[in-house]
Amino acid sequence: MAVLVTGGAGYIGSHMVWRMLDQGEDVVVLDRLSTGFDWAVPAEAELILGDIADQALVEETIARRGIDAIIHFAGSIVVPDSVADPLGYYLNNTVKSRALIESAVRCGVPHFIFSSTAAVYGTPETSPVAEGAALQPESPYGTSKLMTEIMLRDAAAAHDLAYTVLRYFNVAGADPGLRTGQSTKGATHLIKVAAEAATGKRAGMDVFGTDYPTPDGTCIRDYIHVSDLADAHAAALARLRAGGASITANCGYGKGYSVLEVIDAVKRVTGRDFEIRLGERRAGDAVSIVADPALAKAEFGWRPRFDDLDTIVSHAVRWEEHLRVANSGKA
Ligand SMILES: NC(=O)c1ccc[n+]([C@@H]2O[C@H](COP(=O)([O-])OP(=O)(O)OC[C@H]3O[C@@H](n4cnc5c(N)ncnc54)[C@H](O)[C@@H]3O)[C@@H](O)[C@H]2O)c1
Numbered sequence: 219m220a221v222l223v224t225g226g227a228g229y230i231g232s233h234m235v236w237r238m239l240d241q242g243e244d245v246v247v248l249d250r251l252s253t254g255f256d257w258a259v260p261a262e263a264e265l266i267l268g269d270i271a272d273q274a275l276v277e278e279t280i281a282r283r284g285i286d287a288i289i290h291f292a293g294s295i296v297v298p299d300s301v302a303d304p305l306g307y308y309l310n311n312t313v314k315s316r317a318l319i320e321s322a323v324r325c326g327v328p329h330f331i332f333s334s335t336a337a338v339y340g341t342p343e344t345s346p347v348a349e350g351a352a353l354q355p356e357s358p359y360g361t362s363k364l365m366t367e368i369m370l371r372d373a374a375a376a377h378d379l380a381y382t383v384l385r386y387f388n389v390a391g392a393d394p395g396l397r398t399g400q401s402t403k404g405a406t407h408l409i410k411v412a413a414e415a416a417t418g419k420r421a422g423m424d425v426f427g428t429d430y431p432t433p434d435g436t437c438i439r440d441y442i443h444v445s446d447l448a449d450a451h452a453a454a455l456a457r458l459r460a461g462g463a464s465i466t467a468n469c470g471y472g473k474g475y476s477v478l479e480v481i482d483a484v485k486r487v488t489g490r491d492f493e494i495r496l497g498e499r500r501a502g503d504a505v506s507i508v509a510d511p512a513l514a515k516a517e518f519g520w521r522p523r524f525d526d527l528d529t530i531v532s533h534a535v536r537w538e539e540h541l542r543v544a545n546s547g548k549a
Contacts, residue, residue: 220244220283221455222327224270224318225291226263227254230333230389230444232398234289235263237448246283248276249292258398271314273321280325287329287455288322290315293363296406297337297502300359311362316369323377329458330370330381331451336440336470336507338364338385346440346472346510349385356502367466374464382454382462387440387470387509389447391530392537399537400444408477409441409531412484413538415492422493425477426500436477438506440470443524443533453518465517470509471525483531 221238225231226247231254238245245263248270259265264283268275270292279285293311294300300307315332322330337360338353355361370381390409392399400410415423428435450469457465475483485491514520524530 219286220246222246222248222279222283222285222288223263223291224248224288225254225293225333227251227256227258227265228291229400229402230386230447231291232258233393233444233448234291234451235260236393236397237445237452239263241452244283246279246285248279253402255401258401260397269314271317273317276318276321277325280321280327285325285327287331287458288318288327289331289451289455290318291333293333295359297357297359300357300362301502304358307358307362308365311359312365312369315366319369319373323373323379326378328378328380329455330379331454331458332366332370332381332383334363334367334383334385334466335360336385336387336468336509338367339507341504342507345474345506346508347468348510349466349468349513356504371464380458380462381464382458383466384450384454384469384514385466386447387442387468387507389444390441391443391445391524391533393445394524394533396537396540399540400534401541408439408480409484409534412481413531413534416484416488416490416535417538417542419538419542422495423481424495424497425481426497426503428496429499430505432476432505434476434478437503438474438476438508440472440474440508441480441527441530442470443522443530446522446524449523450514450518450520453520457518462517465513467514467517468509468511469514470511471522472509472511473525474506474508475527480527480531483527484535487528487531488535
């Protein structure tokens, strides 16, 4: 019995691979390394270089390794890119996910966990937002994920497959032991960008919009530590293996921080100042997106361990320092 982690060479997937190995699972990673790194995959896991839509490869792997669960992280994740290239996003996130789900069904894989996103809610009508809220994605990225949620629901109704969809809010931080972290080039995630500014990797940073109807005028988001997110997947997998029914659940803490609060935390934790350029709003940014995490806590018994902004920031900054030292060694 083994677990297939698609996108396991990427940011969140590599944390999941470590999380699975830590609990003694056999792990197989399938990744085409479009944004991931082979060095992010621990030697204890088998790394298969390939595409999730290569059904011959996927089905051979499922049979050869006795896969009982697929945890599907592989995808394209940059919202503005999805606006510029919607068909590319529908291909990679929706069409190729369909092929993967079909392979799972054909091979009788009983459990499937899918990385979805708070972007399926668009601008939520309520904050915190619960799973039953209206689904009105505002980008091709969000729509591409919602369509995969729907395919999974319908495939599970027709076949012997149970799934968990996890809708992530803003994922940040790094493995506390620095075994992996966010290494994406040109990342746009706020905490990563601020950590790069604090470690001198970039000259200051921009803040997009200071006139939102929030206490300090900047947007509010719910930041979840990547290791807590991996724990939520592990708990979801245990629940599915115990016979749990298919479910869709938010993964966030239920607490929001503004852009300026996050930047202050990075400056406070590092003791370093850096330039902040206050600019205009960016198209498509919702004012506030905060999770109601009650369902994941009740259904999976998920208990976050790093629910603290300064802890998330300090792990992100330590990873950035680690990357800086590793890269200077290569120069
Ligand atoms: N990072 C976040 O804040 C966030 C928030 C919500 C949802 N998500 C979802 O979580 C998942 C993982 O995100 P991440 O931040 O780790 O991104 P990432 O870019 O670091 O990882 C994605 C991985 O998938 C691989 N990949 C992409 N397309 C592939 C394909 N067709 N076949 C094989 N491999 C492929 C890439 O090489 C990469 O290793 C994504 O599905 C994303 O939509 C992320």
